Amino acid sequence: MAEPIEDYAVIGDRFTCALVSRRGSVDWLCLPRFDSPACFAALLGTEDHGRWLLAPDDPRAVPERHYVDGTSILQTTWTTDEGQVSVTDLMPSANDRADLVRVVTGVRGRVRMRHEWIVRTWYGDIVPWVSRTRTPEGQEVIAAVAGPDRFVLHGPRLPVADGRHHVDEFDVTEGESLVWSTVWNRAWDPLLEPREVESALADSRDEEHSWTSAAPDDVPHAELVARSLVTLRLMTHAETGGIVAAPTTSLPEDFGGVRNWDYRYCWLRDAALTLEALLGAGFADESRQWRDWLLRAVAGDPADLQIMYAVDGGRDLPERELAHLPGYAGSLPVRIGNGAVTQRQNDVLGEVMIALEQARQGGVTETRDSWSMQCRLVEELARTWQEPDQGLWEIRGPARMFTHSRVMVWAAFDRAIRGVEDHGLDGPVERWRELRDQVHAEIMERGWNAERGTFTQHYDTDEVDASLLTLPLVGFLPGTDPRILGTIEAVERDLMRDGLLLRYRTETGVDGVAGNEHPFLACSFWLVAAYAAAGRTDDAHALFDRLCSLANDVGLLSEEYDVAGRRMAGNFPQAFSHLTLVQAALALR
Numbered sequence: 001m002a003e004p005i006e007d008y009a010v011i012g013d014r015f016t017c018a019l020v021s022r023r024g025s026v027d028w029l030c031l032p033r034f035d036s037p038a039c040f041a042a043l044l045g046t047e048d049h050g051r052w053l054l055a056p057d058d059p060r061a062v063p064e065r066h067y068v069d070g071t072s073i074l075q076t077t078w079t080t081d082e083g084q085v086s087v088t089d090l091m092p093s094a095n096d097r098a099d100l101v102r103v104v105t106g107v108r109g110r111v112r113m114r115h116e117w118i119v120r121t122w123y124g125d126i127v128p129w130v131s132r133t134r135t136p137e138g139q140e141v142i143a144a145v146a147g148p149d150r151f152v153l154h155g156p157r158l159p160v161a162d163g164r165h166h167v168d169e170f171d172v173t174e175g176e177s178l179v180w181s182t183v184w185n186r187a188w189d190p191l192l193e194p195r196e197v198e199s200a201l202a203d204s205r206d207e208e209h210s211w212t213s214a215a216p217d218d219v220p221h222a223e224l225v226a227r228s229l230v231t232l233r234l235m236t237h238a239e240t241g242g243i244v245a246a247p248t249t250s251l252p253e254d255f256g257g258v259r260n261w262d263y264r265y266c267w268l269r270d271a272a273l274t275l276e277a278l279l280g281a282g283f284a285d286e287s288r289q290w291r292d293w294l295l296r297a298v299a300g301d302p303a304d305l306q307i308m309y310a311v312d313g314g315r316d317l318p319e320r321e322l323a324h325l326p327g328y329a330g331s332l333p334v335r336i337g338n339g340a341v342t343q344r345q346n347d348v349l350g351e352v353m354i355a356l357e358q359a360r361q362g363g364v365t366e367t368r369d370s371w372s373m374q375c376r377l378v379e380e381l382a383r384t385w386q387e388p389d390q391g392l393w394e395i396r397g398p399a400r401m402f403t404h405s406r407v408m409v410w411a412a413f414d415r416a417i418r419g420v421e422d423h424g425l426d427g428p429v430e431r432w433r434e435l436r437d438q439v440h441a442e443i444m445e446r447g448w449n450a451e452r453g454t455f456t457q458h459y460d461t462d463e464v465d466a467s468l469l470t471l472p473l474v475g476f477l478p479g480t481d482p483r484i485l486g487t488i489e490a491v492e493r494d495l496m497r498d499g500l501l502l503r504y505r506t507e508t509g510v511d512g513v514a515g516n517e518h519p520f521l522a523c524s525f526w527l528v529a530a531y532a533a534a535g536r537t538d539d540a541h542a543l544f545d546r547l548c549s550l551a552n553d554v555g556l557l558s559e560e561y562d563v564a565g566r567r568m569a570g571n572f573p574q575a576f577s578h579l580t581l582v583q584a585a586l587a588l589r
Contacts, residue, residue: 002043002329003027005251005568006552009065009074010231011100013091014238017247018100019043019572020074020089022063024055025116031149031184032098033237034244034311035264039151039184041124044250044325044334047116048164049124052182054087054102056080057114057169067554070226071208072234073201074554083109085172092200093207093238098184099195106176115159115168117182121146123336125324127164135191142166143191150187154194155180216281219585220541221548227555228578229281232274235575241289242297242311243271246559246571252331253560253570257515260331262338263571265317267308268294268348269392270575272355277582279358287359291370294352298373302380307345308338317341340394347392349381350408353415354474360423371425378416378427382435385409391458392467393503397512400458403447404467410439411474440476448483454490455483457504464490465504466523469530473587479533488530498563499546500524518560518569521547525580529587537588544584557581 007022016036019028028043029052030036042051055061056078065076068088077086084107091100104113121128128146135141135154142153153159156178159168172178179197211233215226236243249262271290278286297313298305306315319339327334356374360366388399413436420429446459457465468487472479495502500519504510524547531540551557552568557577559570 005328005558005572006556008043008556008572009067009552009554010234010247010556010573011072011074011089011091012234012247013093013098014234014236015093015098016091017234018089018091019248020076022065022076024053024063024076024078024087026052026089026100028248029100030247030264031151034235034247037121038123039119039121039149041120041325043248044328045124046326047118048120049325050118050120051116052100052102052118053114053116054104054180055114056085057112061111065554067227067230069205069209070212070230071205072230073204073208077107078111080109080111083107083111083174085111085113088201090201090204092195092204097192099181099200101179101181101195101197101200103197103201104172104178104180106172106174108174110171110173113170113172115170115180117142117153117159117166118164119144119151121149123322123325123334125322130161130166132158133191135193137193139193141191145187148187150185150189152183152185152191153180154183214282216586216589219589220544221585224548224551224555225281225582225585227551228557228581229278229283231556231573231578232278232575232582233286235573236274236286236290237311240312241286241293242266242309242313243274243290243575244311245270245576246574248571249336250331250334251328251558251569251571253517254331254515255329255562255569256331258331258333259513259515259517260327260333260335261571262319262335263574265308265338265341266293266297266311269307269345269351270579272351273583274575274579275355276358277579277586279355279362280586281582284359284362284364287355287362287364291356291359291364295369295373298377302376305349305377305380306341307343307348308341315341339396340390343390343394344387344399345392345394346381346385346387346389346405347402347408349377350411350415350474353378353412357415357418360419366419366423366425371419374416374419375427378412378432381409381412382431385435385439393511395511395513397510400460400510401446402458402465402467403443403455404465404470406439406443406447407471407474407476410436410443410476413439414475443476452490453483453486455487457510461508461510463505463508463510464494466491466495466501466520466526467503469523469526472533473526473529473583479530480535484530485534488527488534491527495523499543500561500563501527518562520560521550521557521574521577522580525577525584528584529580532584532587540584540588544588547581547584
């Protein structure tokens with residue numbers, strides 16, 4: 001039976017992430033990077049699809065966990081009738097190797113521990129060749145090899161083969177400290193020695209603590225804002241600057257349904273919004289690295305712009321299904337890759353241009369290439385902006401004239417104009433002004449429903465969409481404009497479910513996908529910011545308090561929330577949820 005999504009914590013080295021359950025099992029890990037095939041895939045199947053368990057051999061053991069000093073180092077302490085034991089989990093950062101380190105420490109008494117190390121490559125499908133061998137310095141290790149990958153378990157005692165699993169039980173006593181690590185490297189390279197754990201712990205703690213100490217403390221729920229910023233940074237590839245939407249694939253939006261997608265890639269939209277959140281919180285360095293990633297990813301003909309890329313800027317992300325995995329809570333299919341990569345989403349450039357304008361305001365200097373790239377993208381938009389698209393929700397139904405997409409087209413031209421007017425950059429500003437005014441007039445004529453007193457989801461419907469809440473946030477109209485106030489009321493009336501917002505009503509069939517879904521957390525954070533812009537500050541604070549209460553015990557949020565089941569849904573942790581949390585907090589500040 002699958003662990004609840006909210007029972008997981010995330011650790012990582014800014015090249016990849018691992019999900020650790022409250023029961024002490026690493027149930028998801030892709031090595032060496034976010035979009036590599038998983039070697040522990042029990043999250044989407046069973047323990048036979050790979051996991052790494054280190055926990056008391058007592059089902060009554062009570063776990064309590066926290067991140068150490070605001071970092072991504074996870075410490076879980078179990079209490080049993082016989083004693084207390086802690087496990088510290090971390091992934092030290094390095095670009096030449098990938099290590100997951102687990103430190104077992106006896107706190108008091110004596111605790112019986114269970115150790116299971118089950119490596120399966122290609123998302124749990126392939127059983128590797130496992131053998132005992134020795135490192136160049138003579139340490140005995142277990143090595144699991146399949147194709148180009150080798151996974152090596154180092155430790156003071158090694159689990160023994162039990163069928164296709166490696167299992168051990170041992171006692172840990174007060175004051176005793178035992179260290180295990182799983183190290184990935186290429187199968188043809190020399191075996192690597194384990195990290196020196198004390199220095200790895202200290203270096204990771206000091207580096208991350210130094211970074212998080214700059215998080216704003218003058219915002220509501222400052223501790224949760226800081227955790228969100230750490231989580232966003234954890235999902236930013238340290239070497240390339242690519243920001244993944246989530247470190248997981250196929251965690252369902254509809255339990256038992258087909259709304260299961262792979263989010264281990266870099267959406268331009270999500271990355272731009274993440275950049276806005278980091279800049280708003282005072283972190284400017286990340287914007288330079290992300291801009292350089294963007295330049296590499298979109299290099300070439302602007303007509304070839306994709307809405308998402310691999311973490312290294314790669315373009316080939318074909319969607320396929322993994323038939324060997326039963327899926328989280330029986331939710332099928334399990335997908336890798338993402339078919340939305342071929343979609344047209346007219347809003348994307350608007351988000352990118354907003355982020356880059358915010359970077360300029362934050363002191364990030366444009367280079368000749370970076371501004372030239374923006375001009376070329378805006379000129380391509382000037383040629384194609386009247387085409388329908390799939391919108392930010394990546395509908396798999398017919399393309400539409402989505403109002404949010406049109407507003408973000410307006411925003412792209414607006415921010416390009418600001419680049420010229422406010423920063424002295426060169427560009428055809430008169431033509432951009434004409435296009436901006438033309439788009440604005442079209443939206444006011446075709447996207448506004450005077451009878452209902454609201455903007456609409458697209459030009460051919462009277463339905464609303466939660467993305468309309470962003471209109472005041474991007475400056476399209478003031479937050480107190482009667483048309484914005486009417487739109488907020490319509491969104492509340494049509495999309496509110498138990499105090500949280502749906503993205504849109506799936507029963508209209510607009511998205512072309514079967515099934516339903518739960519409230520989308522980012523939409524409710526947008527509502528917080530829209531309330532603030534509208535002057536409804538009491539409502540804004542009340543909703544923000546409630547949303548923050550939905551974070552799990554270590555401050556993480558998924559994509560959606562099942563209010564009736566009181567559980568998280570969708571991929572986890574979700575960058576969109578955490579970045580909109582930060583933005584909502586900044587709006588309240």
